[in-house]
Amino acid sequence: MDLFNPNPITQILPFDGEVLHYGQVISAKQALYYFERLMENIAWENDQAIIFGKLIITKRKVAWYGDKPFDYTYSKTTKSALPWTKELLELKAIVEAKSGETYNSCLLNLYHNGSEGMAWHSDAEKDLKKNGAIASLSFGADRKFSFKHKESKQTVSVLLEKGSLLVMKGDTQTYWMHRLPPTKTVNMPRINLTFRTIVT
Template sequence: MLDLFNPEPDTSRNLLPYDGTVNYYGHIMLLAQANHYRDALLNTIEWRNDEAVIFGKLIITKRKVAWYGDRPFEYTYSNTTKHALPWTPELIELKRLAEEVTRETYNSCLLNLYHDGNEGMAWHSDAEKDLKKNGAIASLSFGAERKFAFKHKADKSVVDVFLEHGSLLVMKGTTQTHWLHRLPPTKKVSTPRVNLTFRTIDE
């Protein structure tokens, strides 16, 4: 499945210096496959503008999201609750691929659609009570290459990585406890990015 024309990153290397584990696998599929999944996800996912309740006010983002899973799991973040939709064929294929590569299992997926570089995500951690504590989160990226950043909650040290089209990054262990992450906006990107984060909801 790997693109032999690009050097493979050291997947055993932890991008974080301490207090968590983040492994970047780089491309896990050929360019034609990545293009296929990008186009399928853009056209078949039930995208909705994301909503958040901040200081009692409903905020609707330009960024779009979708939530899928084994069952109609409830997932609550930013004071709003979503119910998981049934898997699409492409999501089942990508879930199996993520599980095979990471040797983990997942029962749900939160998808984000960023239309261009003006859309991003502020500093946050995925530590909602619905999620399995210290469970692995597998992040698949399609479309525009974007910088992804981590910031330690205590000493504020920062680690950056560029997430490529058709690539996989995994966050696990105590990463969500000790680190924030974000997708910073950029004027350099004018094309969309689709991100899938496969996770485990505690049943």
């Protein structure tokens, strides 16, 4: 065990991909500070998806930021990236230093409580760099995050704590789906930042 790193990096997936859990990379005090700033300063809006031709408005709120006004299309809806905020640039620098990767955009999700989650999916949109790293940084409530192999159906779960970093890379999106399962035991909001690379 590395005495200078109390949170050793853990590889979550058993095969067909690489998901690295870095544990808490931001202190509890700093995590609370960023949670409050993000709640106040991000241009949150309810997410939209077109499912079976019908427009669905989610309770979950989202925001999309980047180096340029990148268009990002998922669930048959398109968003244009807003300019980075001061806090997002600070967090981007932390994530890049920890993960050794670079990112040019960030999709933020706000879950008001445990009843709000995310269904099984893969982040394999054509706008994203193929097999590029996606870094997930969590604030607020601790929530379980799950992976399911597309063929074997094997599942793996990890608890994402406030201030924790998870990085998905390599073949992960090709072979695995992931989700944020709803839970009745969480009454607090959670903010999740997913730093990505858009190709143009």
